Amino acid sequence: MAHVLRHAPDRIALALLDRLGRSDPAARTYLCRDEWLPASAVTLLLRHGTDSDRHYVARNPRVVGRPLPGLPGPVRYAKHRTPPELAALLRAELGRDPADGPLTTPEVTGLLRRHGARRPRTALEVLRLPHALDPALLAAEHARRPLPPGAVEALLLVADLPPHTVRALLAPSAAPREEPAWHRPAVRAVRMGRLTHEELVGCVTPARRALLLCDLPARPGLRWTLPELAGLRTAALRALAPLGDDPRLWAELLRRAPGFPGPLPDLVAAVVAGPRGPAAPVPAAPVPAGPVPPDGALPRAVRRLAPAAVEPVGEVERELALASLAVPMETVEEDIRWVRDCLDRGLLTGTDVVRHKLPACWALDEDHWLGEVDHPDRHDRPEAVLAARAEADRLFDLALGTDPDAWWEAARTLPDFAGTLPHLLLRVTDGGSVPKPS
Structure with a gap:
């Protein structure tokens, strides 16, 4: 089930979790304790699950708020002394003693603006003071003048905010240029179970940030883990x-992305509609969109997402x-060594593994063809993993679409199916016409 949840849209994942809870509560409990439970599934369980689900998820140290080794998470921040x-x-x-009464929302936002420039540590100290935070007023203050990244990250770490306020914090009406820590609130929102990946892509503004988040540079600090990416x-x-x-639509996307103020789905709709389509939404305040970053980060991010054919080397x-x-x-060790060697020599790609390796459950689990690696991102060949996940996404979407029953049948059939993933999906969609290989 966890392998299928990786590739299911939010609506389908929620339906699968609900059906699993009704048909096999013990399996759902086991799923909540799975250390590699997908981040979006964690968010859905925290938001829509039972008290038992939240209990097991909260006890799983590798799921909610899981930091990379050596980087501070919620627990380490909480242990820090003021x-x-x-x-x-x-x-x-403040001009007064905080002990005289709870801080109001304007007082909290004023302190957060001064002390939340990059890292959340000092902003968390502000939020430790007694305060009464109004989510609606907080969102309005952020829309009027965006809070710095460290302040937003601190709010996502400890503040009890409704989902619409979380989205508002990641979608300021007047987005500044990309500061050194601009990406941290988005990473923290997913890692803390505040938003799913789908919700993040649908709400973060401006649209170029959603594209840049898909290709963050490999630098020290808070970054996506490989499964999150x-x-x-x-x-x-x-x-x-x-x-x-x-290619014309992708070129138009790259041309419009630097100055488009709305989220990525709106940008895509505007690109597809063309010049005769509806005009782009006008922001309430001027947006200093700025040019494409000088290091070419935006074109590079778009190239990584655009469809491209990879030509493997070798014939025979x-x-x-x-x-x-x-x-x-x-x-298994010999099998892993062989696949890794073929990947290194360019004879195979992650796409090939998903299409041709059997059984299908092994193809979907990188541990079975790359081996377990003691590494923060689990695997030392990230491009192969990302290519495999992308191909599996494409196959699942193409075969199963938005039919919850088909997704459920695929999840139920996967553990015992001996064929490849395309054969599994064909069997599900054609009603069992593909026999298992001997």
Whole structure:
């Protein structure tokens, strides 16, 4: 079930979780305790699940708020002691003692603007003070003048905010240029179970940020884990699906993206509609969109999402490598070594593994063809993993569409099916016409 949930849209995932809870409560409990439960499924369980679901998810240290090794998460931030000089500074800025009464929303936002420039640590100290936060007023203050990234991240870490306020914090009406820590609130929103990947792509503004989030540079600090990045690209590709493989539409997307103020789905709709379509929404305040970043980050992000054919090397060797995916080696370790070697030599891609490796459940689980790697992102060949996830997304969407019954049948059939993933999907859609290979 967890393998199928990786590739299911939010509406389908919610239907699968609900059906699993009604048909097999023990399996749903086991799923909540799975350390590699997809981030979007975690969000849906926290939001729509039972108290038992939330109990098991909260006890799973690898799911909610899971930081990369060496990076602070909610627990480490909570253990940090308030410096004495900071308390005196906050009293001076407020003009009163916080103990005299709870801070109002304008007072909280004023302090957050001054102390939340990049990292959330000082902003979290502000939120430890007694305060009465009005979500509607907070969203209005953020729309009037966006809070800095560290302040938004702190609110996502500890504040009890409704989903619409969380979306508002990630969609300011006057978005500034990309600061060094601009991406942290988006990463934290997904990791803390505030939003699913699909919701993040649908709400973050301006649209260029949704594209840039799919290709963050590999630098120290808070970044996507590999499973999170795969989930985000899945959501982004679904939003970009109307563009198809038309290079003119993708070029128009890249041309409009730097200055478009709305979310990515609106940008895609405007690109598909063309010059005769409805005009782009006009923001309430001037948007300093700024040019494409000088390092070419936006074109690079679009290129990674655009459809492109990869030409593997070799002819006879490639055919042998493809055939070997259907013939397991004597040991799992030997099978993993062979697949990794073929990937390194360019004979195979992650797409090939998903299409040809059997059984299908092994093809969907990278541990069975890349091995378990002691690495923060689990695997040391991220491009193969991302290509495999993208191809699995395409196959699932093409075969099952938005039919919850078909997705449920695929999830139920997957564990015992001995064929490849395309054969599994064909069997589900054709009612069992594809026999299991011997």
